[in-house]
Amino acid sequence: MTPxxxxxxxxxxxxxxTSGRVMIGRVGGDRLDLEQVARFPNGPVERExxxxxxxxxxxxxxxxxxxxxxxxxxxxxSIGIDTWAVDYGLLRDDALLAEPFHxxxxxxxxxxxxxxxxxxxxxxxxxxxxxxLTFTSLYQFAADERAADADxxxxxxxxxxxxxxxARVAERTNASTTGLLRVHDREWDVALAETxxxxxxxxxxxxxxxxxxGRLRPELATRIGADLPVVAVGSHDTASAVVAxxxxxxxxxxxSCGTWGLVGVELAAPVLTEEARAAGFxxxxxxxxxxxxxxxxxxxxxxSETLRTWEAEDGAPIDLPALLQAAAAAAAxxxxxxxxxxxxxxxxxxxARIAALVRATGEEAPGDxxxxxxxxxxxxxxxxxxxxxxxxxxxGRSLDAIDLIGGGALNALLCQETAxxxxxxxxxxxxxxxxxxxxxxxxxxxxxxxxxxxxEELRDVVLRTHPPVRYAPRP
Numbered sequence: 001m002t003p004x005x006x007x008x009x010x011x012x013x014x015x016x017x018t019s020g021r022v023m024i025g026r027v028g029g030d031r032l033d034l035e036q037v038a039r040f041p042n043g044p045v046e047r048e049x050x051x052x053x054x055x056x057x058x059x060x061x062x063x064x065x066x067x068x069x070x071x072x073x074x075x076x077x078s079i080g081i082d083t084w085a086v087d088y089g090l091l092r093d094d095a096l097l098a099e100p101f102h103x104x105x106x107x108x109x110x111x112x113x114x115x116x117x118x119x120x121x122x123x124x125x126x127x128x129x130x131x132x133l134t135f136t137s138l139y140q141f142a143a144d145e146r147a148a149d150a151d152x153x154x155x156x157x158x159x160x161x162x163x164x165x166x167a168r169v170a171e172r173t174n175a176s177t178t179g180l181l182r183v184h185d186r187e188w189d190v191a192l193a194e195t196x197x198x199x200x201x202x203x204x205x206x207x208x209x210x211x212x213x214g215r216l217r218p219e220l221a222t223r224i225g226a227d228l229p230v231v232a233v234g235s236h237d238t239a240s241a242v243v244a245x246x247x248x249x250x251x252x253x254x255x256s257c258g259t260w261g262l263v264g265v266e267l268a269a270p271v272l273t274e275e276a277r278a279a280g281f282x283x284x285x286x287x288x289x290x291x292x293x294x295x296x297x298x299x300x301x302x303x304s305e306t307l308r309t310w311e312a313e314d315g316a317p318i319d320l321p322a323l324l325q326a327a328a329a330a331a332a333x334x335x336x337x338x339x340x341x342x343x344x345x346x347x348x349x350x351x352a353r354i355a356a357l358v359r360a361t362g363e364e365a366p367g368d369x370x371x372x373x374x375x376x377x378x379x380x381x382x383x384x385x386x387x388x389x390x391x392x393x394x395x396g397r398s399l400d401a402i403d404l405i406g407g408g409a410l411n412a413l414l415c416q417e418t419a420x421x422x423x424x425x426x427x428x429x430x431x432x433x434x435x436x437x438x439x440x441x442x443x444x445x446x447x448x449x450x451x452x453x454x455x456e457e458l459r460d461v462v463l464r465t466h467p468p469v470r471y472a473p474r475p
Contacts (some may be wrong), residue, residue, distance in 0.1 A: 005029045008448055009073045011228075013062050013160070014436040015083040017210030017259045018043055018304065020058060023432075024073045027448050032465040034179025034432055037072055038065030042349070044102040051102035053156070055089060059163050060172040063223060070225040074231065075281030075445055079164070079216075080155045080233035080438045082240045085284075086137045089159040090150035090202075094166070097146050100156060103135035104346055111139030115196050116442035122277065127192060128176075129183035135295060138179035140433050141198045149223075153202045157235035164230055165214030168204045171232045172469040173239035175206060176285035183270050184282050186222075186308035207232045209239070209287045210445040233403030233441040234287045237263045240327070243287050243437030243455065244430055245403045246463045252401045253388050255418070256433065257408025261380065265395050276394045287441060288455050293395060296305045298339045298407060303374050305350035310369065326370035328413045329341070333375040335363040340382045374413070381417035388422050402426045405433035412471075427468035436462060 007028035014021050022038040040061040044051040070076055070107055090097045101107065112134050115124075120133055130136060137155070141147060152160055155174050175188075180203065182189045190200040207213065211228045221227040234240040241256045241258050247266065256262040270283045270291060283294045307318050337357045344353055351372065358365040358375075366372045392399045402424050408414055409428040419426040430436055440458045443449065449457060 001261065007031055008140040008446065009444065010439050010442040010446070011069045011076050011079045012435045012442075013065070013079065014098055014237065014240075014435045014438060015042060015051075015058065015080040015081075015156070015160075017084050018397070019214040021061060021435070022062060023068055023435045024076065025435065025443070026067050026073075027439060027443045028298060030461075030464055032461055033111055033441070034435055035072070037068045040065075041447065044104060045099075048243065050107055051105040052099035053087065053102055055096065055100055055156075057158065059160060060471070062160060063164075063220060067224045070228075074226070076226065076228065078229045078231045078442050080231050080436050080442045081160050082233055082235050082237045082434055083157045083160070085155070085174055085236045085238070086135055086140070088137060088140070088153050088155045090144070090146055091162070092150050092156060094162075096159075097150055100159070101140065101144070103140070107138050107143045108134045111141070111143035114142040115139055118195055119192070124179065125277045127182060128179045128191055129272060130177070130179050131280040131282035131296065136179045138192070138196055143197045147198060147202065148193050150202055152204055153198075154204065155235070158204070161213050161230050162313070164216055164220060165168055165232075166217055167214035169213055169232070170204045170205045171235040172206050172208055173285045173287065174235045174236040176283075181285070183272065186285060186289070209234050209441050210451075212445075231442050231445050233438045236284065237284050237434045238284070238292065240435075240437035240441070241405055241433040242266065242292055243431040243440055243458060244462050245405050246427065246459055246468060247403055248459075248463065249400055250373075251397050251399050252403055253391055253399050253424075255268055255384055255388075255402060255404045255408070256406050257299050257404055257414070258406045259299055259304070261297040261299035261384055261387075261408070262292070262294050263291055263297055263391065265391050265397055265399070266292045267291040267395060271394055273394070279390045279394060281390065288438075290455065293391065295390065296379070297387055298344065299380060300348060300411070302339060302344060302354070302380065303373065305347065305353070305443045306376060309349050309351050310471045314376040323369065323373055324413050326334075327377060329375040330366070330368075330370045330374045333366065333371065333378050334363060335361060335365070336375065336382055337361075339379050346466075377411070377414050379423050381414055384418050385421035386461060388424070404428045405430060407431060409469070415471045416474070423473045425473065428469040428471060429468040430462060430466040436466070
């Protein structure tokens, strides 16, 4: 009898906008599983000059988490890092000049005005293929007076990789979210950087997912307990998540659902039409040069901010599964609201702002929390459905299913509402798509599947080991 292939281990650092984790991924044969060894909170911190990320705290949490991972699994072979997109740190002589700004900081409005005064958005779209979002990195750069004192700019996952290894690189999937990567050849747009006032010398060398970034600094290798390499993965968390989206058919759409809902299809070439620009569709790079043709939709941020307000009122945590169960039993909402309304984009009293939007239509929001939660979920599902239909129309695809991955896959009400409103089956899971995609890219780079294994082969491993839950559309 042929012995089973050995199980190999990798460490995945996965930082989201509300929390971060360090996971051990174990891969071998028909095994692909994760063990969470550290979880820690993340979120904006208010400073005198605006909203920031507490990068030093994040880095310490990550290093401690990696030490725990190595303690539990000494056979770990490498480390991969993924985070949210667009935010960055500025370095001078290897020192961080200041805490990275948070993408919801109000200063980005100045950047939008400054950039569009120099180049119209239609020209930007033709160059970078990105939908208009006020917090895209190039707008942040244009508003950042500190850049004049820096010698390198690094996006958050690359900044963390620098802290671990000393290397200064930009992983290409996340670089595509800055607005400074040309959509056709996927290289830095030096002329555009100069146009917005950013010195091109600040932009580091680009690397591909699967490339080795560097080895741990000696002092960190000692602290963590192993001399490990850091390997580039799809460092934009959505790029890693889509690696693990089953996408059993070329006509499958995906929704990577967490704080945001990233709704789209995977393409080989851009769709730079006026219709795509007007519909707010973006072209972000995925692993292996795939294009994630998608629209950013406000996701479970609306629900989590609503819960935060209610918990502050109650002085106690709310049982979210129980609330969603009650919401599913509540009457279908008589009114929905625009989840993309600008008034909902910042932290604060979310229930009051949603109620005001509903009131502006001449209706009243449900007075009970279960009904209010159902209205939120149904409104998000409607936005998802609109984006799915637009993705199909703009790309010329006849869609046959939706893969809903990430934390939203646990929300049965959202999955069913999305199936009902699209008329398509929703295949929910894996929940931990981002960490799984991170691990799969590391494992392929290490030769577990063969270094030439295709994305489809990696996704087949996900389907065998993490079969999704199917939600059929109801009449």
